[in-house]
Amino acid sequence: MGIHEGFDMVPRLTGGTEDVRKWTRFIDIIQKYYQDDDRFKLCNGYIEFTSGEHPMLPLDGNNFVRFSSKVCGDGSVCGYIRSVRQIAESIFGFRIRPWTESADQYGFYDLRDVHDSYRYSFENTAMTASRFAGDSSDYPSNLDTDNLFEALEIPSKGRGLVARCNIRSGTRILCEKPLLIIRNTSPELLHRDVASKLKSLSKEEQRQFLSLHNNFPGRHAFAGIVKTNALPCGPGAIIGGIFPKICRINHSCFSNCHNSWNDETQQETIHAIKDILAGEEITISYDHSGPASVRQAHLQPNFGFNCQCELCTLPPEELQASDNRRGLIQQLDEQVGDAFTMSTEPLVSLQACQALLGVLIDEYGSHDMALIPRLYYDAFQIAITHGDQARAKVFAERSYKARVACEGEDSPATKKVKGLMQNPASHSSFALCSKMWKTSKTSQPKNLGINEFEKWLWRH
Numbered sequence: 001m002g003i004h005e006g007f008d009m010v011p012r013l014t015g016g017t018e019d020v021r022k023w024t025r026f027i028d029i030i031q032k033y034y035q036d037d038d039r040f041k042l043c044n045g046y047i048e049f050t051s052g053e054h055p056m057l058p059l060d061g062n063n064f065v066r067f068s069s070k071v072c073g074d075g076s077v078c079g080y081i082r083s084v085r086q087i088a089e090s091i092f093g094f095r096i097r098p099w100t101e102s103a104d105q106y107g108f109y110d111l112r113d114v115h116d117s118y119r120y121s122f123e124n125t126a127m128t129a130s131r132f133a134g135d136s137s138d139y140p141s142n143l144d145t146d147n148l149f150e151a152l153e154i155p156s157k158g159r160g161l162v163a164r165c166n167i168r169s170g171t172r173i174l175c176e177k178p179l180l181i182i183r184n185t186s187p188e189l190l191h192r193d194v195a196s197k198l199k200s201l202s203k204e205e206q207r208q209f210l211s212l213h214n215n216f217p218g219r220h221a222f223a224g225i226v227k228t229n230a231l232p233c234g235p236g237a238i239i240g241g242i243f244p245k246i247c248r249i250n251h252s253c254f255s256n257c258h259n260s261w262n263d264e265t266q267q268e269t270i271h272a273i274k275d276i277l278a279g280e281e282i283t284i285s286y287d288h289s290g291p292a293s294v295r296q297a298h299l300q301p302n303f304g305f306n307c308q309c310e311l312c313t314l315p316p317e318e319l320q321a322s323d324n325r326r327g328l329i330q331q332l333d334e335q336v337g338d339a340f341t342m343s344t345e346p347l348v349s350l351q352a353c354q355a356l357l358g359v360l361i362d363e364y365g366s367h368d369m370a371l372i373p374r375l376y377y378d379a380f381q382i383a384i385t386h387g388d389q390a391r392a393k394v395f396a397e398r399s400y401k402a403r404v405a406c407e408g409e410d411s412p413a414t415k416k417v418k419g420l421m422q423n424p425a426s427h428s429s430f431a432l433c434s435k436m437w438k439t440s441k442t443s444q445p446k447n448l449g450i451n452e453f454e455k456w457l458w459r460h
């Protein structure tokens with residue numbers, strides 16, 4: 001029989017947005033925490049710890065009731081049960097009910113509930129994904145990018161790209177050279193500019209351009225295609241690119257991919273910023289962040305559509321809750337960017353950074369890698385301008401890791417932060433404001449637990 005230990009989720013999670021967000025956050029933290037652990041396995045639709053009775057966590061938490069294993073005979077599984085429980089408690093609080101038979105404590109649910117939940121969570125996910133990807137060892141790594149997606153009709157959005165198999169967060173889904181690069185100008189001039197540039201394209205490239213969606217038909221049709229589809233070549237760029245495949249990707253205010261322009265290779269890349277399941281639509285964000293009304297006010301005149309993404313179509317109270325978080329994100333972002341506070345009260349800036357990280361995770365789950373590299377880079381700057389190389393190095397490492405996931409190793413921004421991670425003092429602002437936090441780059445404390453390390457890092 002043996003002695004069992006674990007925890008139950010009481011009450012069970014609902015399919016509501018808040019619960020889904022919390023579970024996504026929980027799974028993200030688990031993946032990051034155990035990513036270098038040999039016994040941690042990310043499988044098709046679930047996570048497995050190859051220790052004890054191989055306890056599992058489903059990637060979809062709806063219906064999850066228990067994480068447990070027989071613990072005698074394999075000491076290491078106890079460690080997994082307890083650390084997963086601690087992470088779960090930090091997110092779900094009182095809903096996590098720990099129990100151990102060694103202290104005569106038993107789970108809340110009876111075995112039939114637990115078996116039903118297992119059947120739902122594990123057998124179902126394996127079957128669902130295998131329908132798309134062929135076998136149950138999904139997240140294929142050897143497919144060329146053309147096999148990762150297909151163009152399909154999406155309700156109320158025209159055509160869009162849909163994943164053909166499970167795609168892991170951090171995967172480069174597409175890398176494309178533009179058909180055309182154009183400068184923003186009046187519709188008439190734009191139409192003429194495009195007309196002359198089209199002449200130098202091949203017949204196939206012309207066909208690709210002309211087949212793109214146009215939300216602004218009329219006298220200047222080429223300008224309409226450009227306005228509907230162009231993506232800026234870099235943040236704040238006044239030139240934009242038109243891409244045959246990337247321009248088929250629809251927008252979401254809660255996107256699962258990140259697009260970025262690589263100025264060195266002159267290509268646009270698309271990276272998954274969360275695990276995407278086969279059958280899910282691939283989306284990017286055309287917009288800045290901010291509350292729904294601000295996003296709509298940008299999308300309608302600039303791209304000519306009312307957003308129908310999963311966030312904008314939430315019931316009003318849930319959308320309001322998201323708006324409040326996004327308002328707070330903007331507020332904290334401004335505080336973090338305040339140069340005077342950074343130079344005179346760096347601790348206030350660092351606290352704003354940490355608070356921002358918390359709200360970002362609440363709003364996006366931790367998957368929104370696109371904002372995370374910048375946040376850690378801001379934290380790096382706060383530390384380095386006051387001479388703190390030890391923390392600056394950790395912030396640079398985190399920024400680098402997040403940047404690789406959303407832009408790849410070949411992105412100029414990734415290369416830059418990689419250099420800073422190796423040598424934080426090479427930054428031009430090193431000790432520029434003060435030396436009051438002076439440390440060496442190797443003086444990070446050793447042997448601290450996660451919480452203690454975070455306290456050190458954020459100067460609590």
Ligand SMILES: C[S@@+](CC[C@H](N)C(=O)[O-])C[C@H]1O[C@@H](n2cnc3c(N)ncnc32)[C@H](O)[C@@H]1O
Nearest residue numbers: 157158159213229247248250251305307308309
């Ligand atoms: C760059 S195109 C994307 C591909 C396009 N759906 C197609 O059929 O080729 C942008 C257009 O797609 C549609 N679209 C993209 N995202 C949308 C969304 N979230 N809600 C509604 N329509 C969307 C809008 O018509 C928008 O102008």
